[in-house]
Structures are given as C-alpha cells and as structure tokens.
Amino acid sequence: MHDRAVAFPWRLILVPYDFSPCSRSAANLAVAEAGVHGASLLLLHVVELLPRFGPDTTLIVPEDSVTPIGIHAFFRRRAEADLIKVTGELTSPAAIRSIVREGVPAHEILAVAHQRAADAIVMGTHGRTGIRHALAGSVAERVVRMSAVPVFTVRHPE
Numbered sequence: 001m002h003d004r005a006v007a008f009p010w011r012l013i014l015v016p017y018d019f020s021p022c023s024r025s026a027a028n029l030a031v032a033e034a035g036v037h038g039a040s041l042l043l044l045h046v047v048e049l050l051p052r053f054g055p056d057t058t059l060i061v062p063e064d065s066v067t068p069i070g071i072h073a074f075f076r077r078r079a080e081a082d083l084i085k086v087t088g089e090l091t092s093p094a095a096i097r098s099i100v101r102e103g104v105p106a107h108e109i110l111a112v113a114h115q116r117a118a119d120a121i122v123m124g125t126h127g128r129t130g131i132r133h134a135l136a137g138s139v140a141e142r143v144v145r146m147s148a149v150p151v152f153t154v155r156h157p158e
Helices: 021-037 068-089 105-115 130-136 139-146
Strands: 012-016 040-047 096-102 120-124 151-154
Touching (some): 012 021, 012 105, 021 040, 021 120, 021 151, 040 068, 040 105, 105 120, 105 139
Parallel strands (some): 012 120, 040 096
C-alpha cells in the first residue's frame, strides 16, 4: 500500500480545497510549508458527480443548466473560476496551480496525489461527529487511511 518513500524536501504539496474556512486554513498552512521546503502547491477541487444535498442546502443554477450534464458543467466552471481567485489571493513565493476534477472526493484526491507524485497532502477537516459524521462520512478520514504520503489535517480555529 505504501510503495513510496517520503522524500524530503517536498517538491509538491496537494491541497484539496472545498472553499470552506477549514480548507482556507489548510491552504495557509500549505503555503508556509511550501516556503520551508521550496515546494510548489496544487489546489484541487472535486465536483461530486452525485452531490449530497440536505435540508440546509439551496441549489440555484442558471435555467440553461438544469440537465445533469449542465449542472456539472456549471459547478465545474464556477469551481475553476473560484480556484483561480483563491490562487491569486494566496501570498506565496511558491508556484501555485489549481485543477478541478469530477468524482468522489476522497478517490479523486488520492488519484491526483498519485498521478502528480505529491509528497504531502494538506487538507481541512470539518471535525463532524455523531450523526453528521455517520451520514456524511469524512473525506479527510478516508484520505488519511488510504494515502501513501503524509496527510496533514487542519481544523479551522473556530
């Protein structure tokens, strides 16, 4: 399972980014680590193919995007634009790139880490417990359990 030795210094740090305060805190930590290691950063957002909508979620998309393909294209375009904005806001001497993938978040995070030969993953965790954790699961927990490289999880200070 762990077929790669951990290389120091790190060359590439993968930062899964879901636009939450937790992922922003993780990105800030990754920027600091990139400075220490001289690494580049890769921000990754995963558009879920079967997004989970709950009672606290309102979905508003343009009328021309109401087909399943249109909705995914809408979310992908919006995520790409938002990631470019986030990348521009992060102050880092390191190179920062971003990509958007579609699929199951934990699976896509692990696949990108493998494909791009990431040396570490720095990601936010929402710290859900109880019924919310049982229903939604934890992407961070799955990544930690399955990753061949170190994974640093960051909770938002609040």
